[in-house]
Amino acid sequence: MEIKFDNVSKIYHSSDGSRKTVLRDISFSINDGDFVVILGESGCGKTTLLNMLAGFEMPTSGRILANGKQIRGIHPSRSMLFQQPALIPWLNVKKNVGYGCRLRGDLEKLDYRVNQFIEIIGLSGFEKARPEELSLGMAQRVCIARALVGHPAALIMDEPFASLDTFTRAHIQEELVNIWLSEKFTSVFVTHDIEEAIFLGNKIVLLGGYPVGIQEIFTLDDKYPRDFNSLEFSVHRKNILKKFKNSYVGNRRFL
Ligand SMILES: Nc1ncnc2c1ncn2[C@@H]1O[C@H](COP(=O)(O)OP(=O)(O)O)[C@@H](O)[C@H]1O
């Protein structure tokens, strides 16, 4: 899916009645099959940006286009993965994975697809397990399978690995890259973690400043899987960190 942010701004009304510009004049393009990481400090508007891309809310001004058509609401071609695994507690793994497709009537070879994605995420043998029996990492894997089983053109992810332990996180990041390389969907991934951004993205969009705008777009053409210990990796980290520090907002946004 090709995605285009065209002069997107978002203004919220604060509790004291004042208007607060959260995002200002965001313009950038995502090519079909890209893995774009949106990187920025906490509170800078990353979730706001993704919610508009998902179609949960509309920009105050500007437009977001998916394959040339303005986004005006949610659509199954854009699938979402959240920070916390939001599984339905009374359904087992298999039923959770197939839930969205069943609801939409997307039933063709559904059983086959569900089993295929359960295998891809490494949870074969857990089909009958209920969410309460799963670790956080396993539950988030189930959410990945559920998000992909309908073969969306784009997968939108809002810090999906932020609450995982370091080891599970490293493993699941690698799995996500492998799934993306084989399934070829467009990825839009939000994080405040520079290393995660470098590990995953072929494009990193750095947000910052006040009101928040794009500070820089980094293009990374290094091969996958990326090596945290490589020279290229540390060069990227240094470049991004330098820019990150210059655009840090911190408490200013609350003034
Ligand atoms: N519905 C809302 N009403 C008012 N302010 C909001 C609302 N949603 C988010 N904000 C504000 O917008 C800013 C960006 O929030 P958010 O997109 O959640 O940031 P991030 O995901 O980068 O941490 C924050 O300062 C937050 O307080």
Ligand SMILES: [Mg+2]
């Ligand atoms: Mg957020």
